[in-house]
Amino acid sequence: MNIHEGAPALSVAGLRKTYGETRAVDGIDLVVARGEVVALLGSNGAGKSTTIDMVVGLARPDAGEIAVFGASAHEAVRRGMVGVMPQEGALLDDVTVRETVALIASLHRTPLPVEEVLSRAGVADLADRRAALLSGGQKQRVRFAMALVSGPDLLVLDEPTAAMDVAARREFWQSMHAFAETGRTVLFSTHYLEEAEAYADRVVLMHAGRVVADGPVSAVMAEVGALGLEDAFLRLTGASEAV
Numbered sequence: 001m002n003i004h005e006g007a008p009a010l011s012v013a014g015l016r017k018t019y020g021e022t023r024a025v026d027g028i029d030l031v032v033a034r035g036e037v038v039a040l041l042g043s044n045g046a047g048k049s050t051t052i053d054m055v056v057g058l059a060r061p062d063a064g065e066i067a068v069f070g071a072s073a074h075e076a077v078r079r080g081m082v083g084v085m086p087q088e089g090a091l092l093d094d095v096t097v098r099e100t101v102a103l104i105a106s107l108h109r110t111p112l113p114v115e116e117v118l119s120r121a122g123v124a125d126l127a128d129r130r131a132a133l134l135s136g137g138q139k140q141r142v143r144f145a146m147a148l149v150s151g152p153d154l155l156v157l158d159e160p161t162a163a164m165d166v167a168a169r170r171e172f173w174q175s176m177h178a179f180a181e182t183g184r185t186v187l188f189s190t191h192y193l194e195e196a197e198a199y200a201d202r203v204v205l206m207h208a209g210r211v212v213a214d215g216p217v218s219a220v221m222a223e224v225g226a227l228g229l230e231d232a233f234l235r236l237t238g239a240s241e242a243v
């Protein structure tokens with residue numbers, strides 16, 4: 001499991017990414033210890049997805065260093081140590097849920113059993129359904145299964161519950177919690193303070209491409225006022241149906 005014994009699950013230093021005039025990520029430093037569940041909290045455009053894309057090797061930083069278990073993001077992904085759940089895409093309309101998960105399993109050297117993954121992600125009852133016939137929330141759960149199949153040590157989830165209703169959210173977080181209980185590391189992004197509070201050990205609050213607060217959720221909430229971010233904070237808490 002370990003690439004470099006003792007290295008944190010994730011270490012990011014001086015990370016930057018600019019799109020034209022937009023500083024999507026404007027100098028982020030972040031260390032996530034093994035076994036932590038960390039929420040990347042921020043309103044639209046805060047830079048969460050751009051950060052996550054760079055962490056999992058899907059986007060190239062303009063500047064900065066990223067180490068995943070002490071190795072490059074690509075190396076960690078190649079070894080099946082990182083499970084990635086994207087916000088959208090990744091599914092083929094005519095392929096069933098079981099076939100989709102089996103396909104991803106076939107890409108890994110030591111995948112988890114497909115049936116176990118289907119059950120852990122709460123999609124066993126949808127196994128024979130083609131992706132085209134799934135709801136948005138069901139598709140998200142299949143993407144979760146795809147992220148789990150390598151038995152990753154670090155799970156990275158970009159707004160995992162975006163398309164889910166309340167019941168699906170609850171079920172999803174139970175699955176995520178069961179995964180985290182095995183001592184794995186989870187980094188997830190969310191708009192919802194409630195999700196961060198309920199499911200993360202630690203909250204990293206992003207605003208305009210920067211980390212503006214980092215710590216237990218109570219400490220982060222206290223800092224929001226001091227930082228004059230009440231407006232962003234109100235938007236974050238606007239979704240009371242989140243959990």
Ligand SMILES: Nc1ncnc2c1ncn2[C@@H]1O[C@H](COP(=O)(O)OP(=O)(O)OP(=O)(O)O)[C@@H](O)[C@H]1O
Nearest residue numbers: 019022023024042043044045046047048049050051
């Ligand atoms: N491919 C791209 N081309 C141009 N601008 C981009 C691109 N990706 C992101 N941006 C811009 O970078 C900024 C950060 O976007 P990002 O998607 O990382 O934020 P986010 O916190 O994930 O937001 P959301 O919660 O809406 O997904 C935004 O201003 C966005 O418009």
